[in-house]
Amino acid sequence: MNTTALIYSFKSNKSAQVAKKINEEWGKNIDLVDADTLTDEQFMAYQNYILGVPTWFDGELPNYWDEFIPAMEELNLKGKKFAIYGNGDQKNYPENFVDGIGIMAELIEVLGGEIIGFTETEGYNFEKSFAVRGQKLCGLALDFENQNKQNIPRIVSWIKQLKAETTQE
Ligand SMILES: Cc1cc2nc3c(=O)[nH]c(=O)nc-3n(C[C@H](O)[C@H](O)[C@H](O)COP(=O)(O)O)c2cc1C
Known part of the structure; x- marks a missing residue:
């Protein structure tokens, strides 16, 4: 079974809380990688x-992430699968809710990577989001x-979905 990279900022308290739960739910074969010090060699591994x-x-x-983008733009992500989770605030930022998920997804696709882990928009209340694709959000x-x-329930159900979508053999 391939090892999955879980990449997030170790300094960001809320993203790290989510990563802790994802790590628990995934169980094994997962590497935690700090987005703050990310290199392209690490990213391509x-x-x-x-x-x-x-x-x-x-x-x-x-x-x-903004600082890593110039290096990322040089990479070929063909054959790689990416699932994106993103924290956001639908009440204070209803016009830009979790836009970061959509920005990252679009960049990855331009570089040849595949996005998995789409979720339903149901249950959220916002006006606009760059993460919306048809009826879905292109991440969690x-x-x-x-x-x-x-x-927690959203993370648990998403990890089940990701395991199925990456066909853990
Ligand atoms: C200055 C500022 C700008 C923000 N802009 C957005 C935004 O455009 N869209 C959104 O969904 N959330 C926005 N948020 C909410 C954050 O994404 C939210 O607090 C999130 O939990 C931060 O996650 P992190 O601590 O893992 O970085 C913003 C928060 C702050 C303080």
Whole structure:
């Protein structure tokens, strides 16, 4: 079985809380990688990825991802699968809810990677999001500010889905 990379900022308290739960649910064959110090060699060493991409600055990526983008743009991600989770706040940012998930998904697709782990928009209340594709979100949206209690069940069900989508052999 391939090892999955779980990449998020170790400094970001909420993304790290989510990663802890994902790690628990995944069980084994998962490496925790710090997005703050990420190199392209590290990034290219895997086939399957779970990325923690919260949204900041009214619909933008946090600094640590923004800083990795120029290096990432040089990479060929063909044959690799990516699942993205992102924290956001649907009440205070209803026009940019979890945009970061959509920004990262689009970049990965341009570079040849495949996005997995789409989820339903049902259960959220927002106006607009760059993460929406048809009726779905192209990743897992988590809202600590307004739907904190739903985080754990959402993570548990998403990890089940990802295991099926990456066909753990
Ligand atoms: C200055 C600022 C800007 C934000 N902009 C957005 C936004 O555009 N869209 C969104 O969904 N959430 C936005 N948020 C909410 C954060 O994404 C949310 O607090 C999230 O839990 C942060 O996750 P992190 O601590 O893992 O980085 C913003 C929060 C702050 C403080």
